[in-house]
Amino acid sequence: MPTTTNSSATRSALVPDSAAGQTHPTPEFLADLAAHSARLETAEPEEIITWAHQHYAPQLTMATAFGPEGCVILSMLAKIAPATHVFNLDTGYQFQQTLDLRDRIAEKYGVEVEMLQPELSVPEYEAMHNGPLYKTNPTQCCFDRKIRVLQRGIQGKQAWMSGIRRDQSADRAQAAIVGWDMKFGMVKISPLANWTKQDVWKRILEAKVPYNPLHDQDYPSIGCWPCTRAVRQGETDQRAGRWSGTEKTECGLHTIPESDGSGI
Numbered sequence: 467m468p469t470t471t472n473s474s475a476t477r478s479a480l481v482p483d484s485a486a487g488q489t490h491p492t493p494e495f496l497a498d499l500a501a502h503s504a505r506l507e508t509a510e511p512e513e514i515i516t517w518a519h520q521h522y523a524p525q526l527t528m529a530t531a532f533g534p535e536g537c538v539i540l541s542m543l544a545k546i547a548p549a550t551h552v553f554n555l556d557t558g559y560q561f562q563q564t565l566d567l568r569d570r571i572a573e574k575y576g577v578e579v580e581m582l583q584p585e586l587s588v589p590e591y592e593a594m595h596n597g598p599l600y601k602t603n604p605t606q607c608c609f610d611r612k613i614r615v616l617q618r619g620i621q622g623k624q625a626w627m628s629g630i631r632r633d634q635s636a637d638r639a640q641a642a643i644v645g646w647d648m649k650f651g652m653v654k655i656s657p658l659a660n661w662t663k664q665d666v667w668k669r670i671l672e673a674k675v676p677y678n679p680l681h682d683q684d685y686p687s688i689g690c691w692p693c694t695r696a697v698r699q700g701e702t703d704q705r706a707g708r709w710s711g712t713e714k715t716e717c718g719l720h721t722i723p724e725s726d727g728s729g730i
């Protein structure tokens with residue numbers, strides 16, 4: 467039977483790999499996570515968040531880009547575990563409406579989202595690359611301004627939560643409720659994996675959860691302004707406006723590891 471009572475038993479199953487200098491999960495630990503994930507398949511997001519808090523706080527964190535899913539989770543966290551560490555990957559290229567949403571969330575729920583920035587400011591970064599790198603190498607830009615920053619945000623943590631849903635894209639369809647994140651070497655929890663877009667918006671409207679006004683202007687998915695456009699009539703893919711015109715569909719946060727972090 468999987469461990470269900472406390473975090474210490476779960477953590478003790480992690481076996482550090484001293485050769486690699488990283489922590490790697492044992493097969494037993496992965497089986498334990500899979501069993502928890504299977505049990506939580508039918509759980510409401512609030513129950514999943516409560517489970518995550520019981521097992522991993524205070525080494526639990528959450529990354530949010532202030533999308534509809536993130537805002538819904540923040541509204542739940544405010545009731546369940548308001549002291550949970552939450553951070554945003556503040557690339558320097560976010561829409562002003564996204565930055566304003568941070569303040570609206572803080573005002574309504576008292577949850578302060580930490581804005582984590584890359585080491586180099588946008589002017590410094592663009593000067594180093596003789597112009598905006600998102601135009602010529604968005605994969606590297608995402609790696610430098612998102613992945614590296616996320617690596618900093620999760621330091622000292624054992625689990626992170628994200629707002630991904632399985633129906634968002636083919637890349638996300640395999641997401642577990644609870645699983646091992648190979649890329650970042652920690653547990654990943656996706657409380658809304660089983661929710662649909664309709665479920666999310668029903669909650670937003672019923673509970674009056676603050677959301678990004680760009681969603682009312684045909685931006686179903688919002689990232690950095692240079693790499694996001696409104697969807698066009700007839701486009702059914704909710705992420706069609708992300709990295710439009712390129713092969714890129716993800717920044718790399720929610721995909722299998724690759725050497726350079728390509729993906730999201």
Ligand code: SF4
Nearest residue numbers: 600604607608690693
């Ligand atoms: S989404 Fe675009 S601007 Fe933002 S980090 Fe990625 S490539 Fe750079």
